[in-house]
Amino acid sequence: MTTRTRLTLLRLAPLVPVLLAVQLPLDVLSGAPGALAELHRRAPDVFGFAALATLVAGYAVTPLVTATGARWAVILRRDYGLWTCGFAGTDLLLAAALDPAGWTVAVAGKAGVAAGTLAALMLVPLGLTSNRVAMRVLGRDWKRLHRLVLPVFALVAVHLVLVGSEAVAVVFVVAVTLLRIARVRSVARHLAAWRRLPAGVQR
Ligand code: HEM
Secondary structure (H helix, E strand, C coil): CCHHHHHHHHHHCCHHHHHHHCHHHHHHHCCCCCHHHHHHHHHHHHHHHHHHHHHHHHHHHHHHHHHHCCHHHCHHHHHHHHHHHHHHHHHHHHHHHHCCCCHHHHHHHCHHHHHHHHHHHHHHHHHHCCCHHHHHHHCHHHHHHHCCHHHHHHHHHHHHHHHCCHHHHHHHHHHHHHHHHHHCHHHHHHHHHHHCCCHHHCC
16 A cells, blocks of 8 residues: 555544444434434534544654654644544534533533533634644744643543543543653654664564
8 A cells, every 4th residue: 555545544534433423414404303312412422432533643643653754644643633623523512502401501510521611622722723824823832832732631531531431531541641651752762763773673
């Protein structure tokens, strides 16, 4: 498989949950009985898992590029970040539109949903500034702004513990912690040095 094909497939991968979920809004549009309730019931899981997967995948790009030297994959960092923003935003909009009890009541009454809401809102400035113009305009502040991803991780972890399963929360926290460690400059240097060893010497 050529690098270009590999990159295209990786860029398109987040479409999988969209395609899997496309029947839900189609049923709503065609007026199928119970379709709205079904969309409301399934949306948090479908878009939540999609947001979670792209969030972790986006954070994994830099360490993987460091470890493999696959510079062609760097674009995925922005791609997956924007997908996360889109999935979390859709999750939030659907919850706001479909919650029968009234969304503000639902958020005020449940810390887990409030944590997910805050995480989704914090992703908005990150998504809006994920382009070259914003990088140029913000300069050093761009990096500072994008450190918001760390509190987003914390809020998502709280969200998962309170509304999802603890197992998913634990896997998420372990994955993000390992990726954070791999990004520490001295560890990243070791990863890069390991990659440069001649093939026969690689562990
Ligand atoms: C970055 C943002 C978000 C991420 C990564 C995320 C992730 C997830 C995941 C992975 C689950 C399934 C957990 C499991 O089954 O173990 C979930 C469930 C849930 N999420 Fe989120 N979510 C986010 C934002 C939101 C928002 C904005 C709302 C609503 C305002 C929300 C409401 C819910 C609810 C109600 C559930 C439980 C669904 C059920 O009981 O089946 N989430 N979320």
